[in-house]
Amino acid sequence: MSTTSGRSPREAMLDSAIALFSARGVAATSLRDVVAHSGAPRGSIYHHFPGGKAELAEDATRRAGDLMARLVAQVMGSADPVGAVDAIIDHWSRVLLEGDFDTGCPVAAAALSSDETPAARDAAGVAFGTWEQALAEALADDGLPHDRAADRAALIVSAIEGALLVSRARRTDAPLRAVGRELLRHLT
């Protein structure tokens, strides 16, 4: 991945970390792998991330969480909750298929990361909370009582995250599609 296309070298390294985390997890991704993937000069990674892998993993998880939050906000700005869930399922189905089931959610990878990167795990928790809150607000705006909207948003986020890992293990998007159908029945 080149560092052209308007991203800073730091952002290019974060995007490389996100890609590698989503493919092989945080523990199996070394700083050396991130440098090689991003095409950045060796040594520059410590300039941008003096805290090393723990800092890189935290910032990459935060960036991945923000990117997904933006997608969630976008689909909810242009559709009702049912249409929004449908669009999110379609997005992830494309990610799975294009990556031949070797890529998933980088935030989930951070959630399951080890004690080597505790701040990345915390950033994953913040990201999940942000997505849930955005969904809960849309569901409440749509007429659902607030406590029910919160539970339903938790179900949507967890079901999609779980379906991603089940689909990866089974190497088909059928579980994700089944979860999408059943979520839509639940929402309507």
Place this chain on the structure above:
Amino acid sequence: MSTTSGRSPREAMLDSAIALFSARGVAATSLRDVVAHSGAPRGSIYHHFPGGKAELAEDATRRAGDLMARLVAQVMGSADPVGAVDAIIDHWSRVLLEGDFDTGCPVAAAALSSDETPAARDAAGVAFGTWEQALAEALADDGLPHDRAADRAALIVSAIEGALLVSRARRTDAPLRAVGRELLRHLT
């Protein structure tokens, strides 16, 4: 963990692998860690698992999948689908709380493992499929058409797996409890 209590040394190593995978993931668990955790003599691990880590990870994932399948069969033998889902949520809530949110589902860890252990990932896919099928059969016995039962079973498995990783990242079982409440509303 001792190798007494009726387990063979091989089973003790598998249980150690399951415990370590569920805590830190597959990539961050070395054969050396498993030997140390199980208290087995160094070198004996290659006697039991000549294929090394890939074989150990595959067999451990299969064992963890079978243990969970037995739990699913047990709760479904003693309750209707609603009661069964409730019991599964309670089980995982206890696991999270007792492990201070440092333990989760070992099969999920295998699902997200890297190319180092492809057979473990496949074993995770088989395990998820087995759990879904058992739940789908119970839901069909309860009167749901087969295609609907399959979708609903996929939602239950994915939602619980996703809730486990969200709960770990947030270090509270609140997401798992919210998902449990919403699943029960969906089931009734």
